[in-house]
Amino acid sequence: MVNRVVKGVLKGVFAFRVRMGDFEVEINGDREEVLKTIKELPSLMADVYKAFEVSKPKTTATLTVKTAGAKEKAAVEKFPKVFRVKSCGEAVLKVLETDWGKWRPRTVGELKGALKANGLRYPGRTLSGVLLGLVRKGKVRRWKTDAGCVYILAEEEVLA
Secondary structure (H helix, E strand, O other): OEEEEEEEEEOOOOEEEEEEEEEEEEEEEEEHHHHHHHHHHHHHHHHHHHHHHHHOOOOOOOOOOOOHHHHHHHHHHOOOOOOOOOOHHHHEEEEEEEEHHHHEEEEHHHHHHHHHOOOOOOOOOHHHHHHHHHHHHHOOOEEEOOOOEEEOOOOOOOOO
């Protein structure tokens, strides 16, 4: 899908720019050459689209969050134990490093419950701010779901 098409003339050079999502292609040169190329644009766009597909990251994540019966499950859910933490951020990282935290991405409410089960009571705004900071530092990943934002430890990239 083409979001924006811009044509323009600049000092004898004719330019044509097409933006598709995050990617942009510009054709410029002599007016006749550019217009001739534009006529071939439908077939060229298929090639451009394929080229952009190759450059897209291949990592995808599938997330299934079950919300039905979550309140009943929360009562019997066993939270991980964390010991000797100096800050809310350290506590969050330790909780997410456990099997409980790695099993699936967790909501703010689940993280707050895990910290509360360990005797660590942080206000919701504090916890949200700490999570935002960890996301910005690249230590935690976040994305939105129907149940709200979920958080999981960021995987370290392996350089080949």
